[in-house]
Amino acid sequence: RGPNTTAGTLTMTSLTVNSGGTVNLYRDKSEAGDSITMTTLTVNSGGIMNLYGNPAVVNAAAGGTAGTPYGAGPVINSTTITVAAGGSINADGKGFGAASGPGKGILNGTSTQGSGGGSGGNGGNTADGTVGGSAYGSSIVPTALGSGGADGVGFGGGAIKLDVTGTLTVSGTLSANGANSTSTAFGGGAGGSIWLIAGTVDGITGTISANGGT
Secondary structure (H helix, E strand, O other): OOOEEOOOEEEOOEEEEOOOOEEEEEOOOOOOOOEEEEEEEEEOOOOEEEEEOEOOOOOHHHOOOOOOOOOEOOEEEEEEEEEOOOOEEEOOOOOOOOOOOOOOOOEOOOOOOEOOOOOOOOOOOOOOOOOOOOOOOOOOOOOOOOOOOOOOOOOOOOEEEEEEEEEEEEOOEEEOOOOOOOOOOEOOOOOOEEEEEEEEEOOOOOEEEOOOOO
8 A cells, every 4th residue: 555644745756556556645624735746646557546535624715614614635736647547536435424514414304214415516305305415615616525415324525636737637537426325215425526727638538527426
């Protein structure tokens, strides 16, 4: 496994995550947040970079407040980022926990059904009409974490922000999906956020997703 880092800014010349390698980045609570800055990031086939969000971050830029924090994830700054086919930058289920967050899913009156978590859109309703979690966040600053569904396992998706001054190539996967529920009576977690800034986008032949869980 690769290095783990938290709290602060990590600067390096280059980082390559090869097959079987995993690098985990965790966001701290500060508004300035954690970031990793380098010249070249390459995630090869079989390599995984996990980005873990912190629900305690207010994230005022996306609309959060001290009473209702929106959470945020770490940021990757690089001149060049390449995610090869079979490689992954992953924030799946790394947002708000189950039944938590500003758009958390809601249990019905008998706790036999629960709705899906909300984020960029409302969460899914239950079969008996219990409404899904509310939408929140910003389309201009898409950095909020996804909220959890009403059950105990439907975590929301995290947040991916890649700030690339040069070329971004995605032949693999960028994902911030919400986790699925274990029961059809309960909704899953909401998808999180993906924000891509690039001087040049070259070959987006892979998958980019921030879908809600089922």
